[in-house]
Amino acid sequence: MEIVPGVLLKDINSPADLKRISKKELHKVCDELRQYIIDVVSIHGGHFAASLGVVELSVALHYVYNTPYDQLVWDVGHQAYGHKILTGRRESFVTNRKYGGLSGFPKRSESEYDTFGVGHSSTSISAALGMAMAAKYKKEDRKSIAVIGDGSMTAGMAFEAMNHAGVADSDVLIILNDNCMSIDPNVGALKEYLTDIVVSPTYNKLKADVWKIMGKLPVGKSVSRAMAHKVADSVKSMVSSSGNLFEALKLRYFGPIDGHNITKLVDTLNDLKKIPGPKILHIVTVKGKGYDLAEKDQTKWHAPGLFDKITGEIVKTTYNSPQPPKYQDVFGLTMIELAEMNDKVMGVTPAMPSGSSLKFMMEKMPHRAFDVGICEQHAVTLSAGLATQGLRVFCNIYSSFMQRSFDQAVHDVAIQKLPVVFCLDRAGLVGEDGPTHHGCYDIAFFRCIPNMILAAPMNEQELRNLMYTAQLETTKHPFVIRYPRGTGVMPEWKTTFEAIEIGKGRKLKDGKDVAILSYGHPGNFAKAAIRTLRSEGIDPAHYDMRFVKPLDEAMLHEVFTKFDKVVTVEDGTIVGGFGSAILEFMAANQYKAQVTILGIPDRLVEHGSLKELYKECGYDAPAIAEAIRVLVGDKVKAFNYEL
Structure with a gap:
């Protein structure tokens, strides 16, 4: 089936083509770009809702900035479909995530517009700051922009980067895309803090009035620039605490603004280009924007597979006989069984309750299963802390994400011989997500750590029995269980638990x-x-x-x-x-x-x-x-x- 781009989009093969379009027609470009993403993903599959939510931002960034000379870094990357289509990859976009085709994420070897390879979250600010510092050192007048979601902002690395950006005196713009989602709904105090900013009508009205007044002040004549900053800062402090978190880190805070108002975005980005130094623009978007079903169920439509774009019916393969379950569901349902048998069993996952299926236990036992946000290091040490109190903690992390918390596994778990159970989902090759997500290395990097037990089930029954063995009081060491993405081999998988002798094949x-x-x-x-x-x-x-x-x-x-x-x-x-x-x-x-x-x-x-x-x-x-x-x-x- 041929997918035909809209009348404006068909002639956009680079940001230079985009810049020839009048500002008043940009909303049409956004409509066509959004529809093109829907058309391609419905037929060929891929991530979905995230890219729909940043269509206007993608257009505005390439319209305002001189990419690729100006450096644009997308966090995580599954939100970058619009970016790829606008940067010369529209015709090949149907090969997205297919063998030999385009990567589902920005990739430096694929395009000069992909300035940094991303797959895991929370790296954009560090990378963009490095680029900004390099531009300053080389005396280049290039801009550096990091686009980071509010979910990715929960990771410690993002805060480390902001802490440095505030004192690095480099021209970096951080765009905080606030949609209250990562894959699952965001959790934590930061989410509530951002919500307070967004819903504070008093703050937003006063701030808008101040900005309007500031625009009329003759800065440089009777009013100094420093005085203007003081007026704005005083209003922020007087009205609410919003902005203080970022400005305490010496980042000039702007927003929140509607991330789907293309005209406002273009005007704001043009203004921010003229302001030197580190700054943050807070935009509010809707994940799945423009596709009603995706807006209503953003987790389901994060990467739904193939679907009928008219009815929204997701294409499912039909079978004549019972099929094996996904390993992740065996884990999730077995967790409930173990927790009902043993009141010491707890579950922890860093922002993957659906992907790991810990959501089953979170729904049934919310006081014993926790999503801690995108922060794998914290998840591991939190699990270690729980384990010191005699609890049997199952910390479920994708194998490739576990790489981020290697030090915590060594220092906080293994050295202290704490019996944390690491369930590594997506171990081994994972398919269309590619090298950033393949779980290739966990056997090698865990095998060198003393006091660790490393196991892998051949089928669903073995996974259940290894999980059962790991939570027994007789198991005294950290216990790693790795299993792949996808289905197992046993349709009748729910068997009676049996302990497995550790180290016995x-x-x-x-x-x-x-x-x-x-x-x-x-x-x-x-x-x-x-x-x-x-x-x-x-x-x-x-x-x-x-x-x-x-x-x-x-x-x-x-x-x-x-x-x-x-x-x-x-x-x-x-x-x-x-x-x-x-x-x-x-x-x-x-x-x-x-x-x-x-x-x-x-x-x-x-x-x-x-x-x-x-x-x-x-x-x-x-x-x-x-x-x-x-x-x-x-x-x-x-x-x-x-x-």
């Missing part, structure tokens, strides 16, 4: 030609490969190791005593991961064997479907089978000769 199949050692969900790929190989006369053994720390050494002694050909399979980096642990054991015990390590290669893996990426990285079922054929080459030749 299981032999799934005996064999004589080669041993397959799998860790986690890829064990299911190995099972499929074995079925193919047995039809070819190759007889592999299969061991589900379950734990990478501690390793099941008794099982490994059995493997290396019996087999001189071994294949390891994991959904993580092959550098320092599960396969590396097996090689270390082999070397320490002076075994000799041919070992092939399959997993995520030592390079950045781009975006695509999981099926495409597993194939590219060489550890889907056909790749496992081929690796074994190569390893047992003589056996294959003999079998072919007999045929």
Whole structure:
């Protein structure tokens, strides 16, 4: 189905084209841009509501500023679809998030307009400030703008950057896009503070009146610029506390203004261009603006998949038989069961209650499950604090987001031997979100930390049993459970809990030609490969190791005593991961064997479907089978000769 842009949008292939349009026609550009995003995402999928909410801002920024010379940094990045379309990528936008196509996030190698690669939140202010400081040092008259959502502003890194920006004396503009949302509704005191600013009619009316008066004062003649600032600051302090948080950090505060009024945005940005130094513009927007259903249910429409843009019906695949659940739902529903059994069980997540499915427990037991906002470091240390009081805390963080709290995992949890349970959702390749979201490294970076237990379930039953084991009083150490994005393999998944002996694997199949050692969900790929190989006369053994720390050494002694050909399979980096642990054991015990390590290669893996990426990285079922054929080459030749 061909997607046709509007009459104005079809001729916009760069910001230079946009600037040729009159200001009074910009609202038409916004309407066409919003409709184009709706058309493409409804058919091809992707993030949705966030970009609709910043259509006017995207247009205004490229209309006012001289991009890419002026540096524009988008926080998180899934709100940057309009930005991509306006900067020469309209025709290729249908490839967004597809294998070999455009990234779903700004990416420096993709366009000169993407000044900074983003995927995780709260980095924009630091990056834009660095650019502004560089411009000052190089004596360049370029502007630096950071667009950050109110959800991203909850992260400590954003406050660290603002604290520095206030004293760095660099020309940086921070645009606070306030829509009360990240993926789920925002939480915390900052959200309430911003709400107070937005809904304070007294403050906003007085401030508007002061701005109007200030515009009429002959600054530079009878009234000094310093005096003008004092008048404005006095009114802010007199009327309310709004603005004080930011101005206490020495950031000049402007707003709040309507983020959907394109004329007001253009005028305001033109005014702010003339004001030097660090400043913050507070705009108020609606996530999902322009698509009624997305405005009403912003969480659901954050990334809804394919849908009928007229009816709003989300396209769902129909099946003839019961399907396995998502791992995240197994986690979320199992949390409720465990909490009902054990009153010490608590849940914590940093702004991912829907993505992790902790929302189920939050709805049923709001006093025992908490969304702490986009602040992974705080989530880990908060969990550690709860654990000091004897509580069994399940801290659910996406694998790639866990990278941000490595120090807290070491210093606040492992060193103190606190039995926090880290449930790492989206471990391994995640698909269309690409390299910023792939959970490649958690096996490697956790494996080097003392006092840690590292486990991965091969299916839903194993996930439940590992969670059950982790909350037992006999479990005395931090416990990491990693599992992938998407569905498992067991339609009938709700089984009776059984404790698993820590560090104990299981032999799934005996064999004589080669041993397959799998860790986690890829064990299911190995099972499929074995079925193919047995039809070819190759007889592999299969061991589900379950734990990478501690390793099941008794099982490994059995493997290396019996087999001189071994294949390891994991959904993580092959550098320092599960396969590396097996090689270390082999070397320490002076075994000799041919070992092939399959997993995520030592390079950045781009975006695509999981099926495409597993194939590219060489550890889907056909790749496992081929690796074994190569390893047992003589056996294959003999079998072919007999045929």
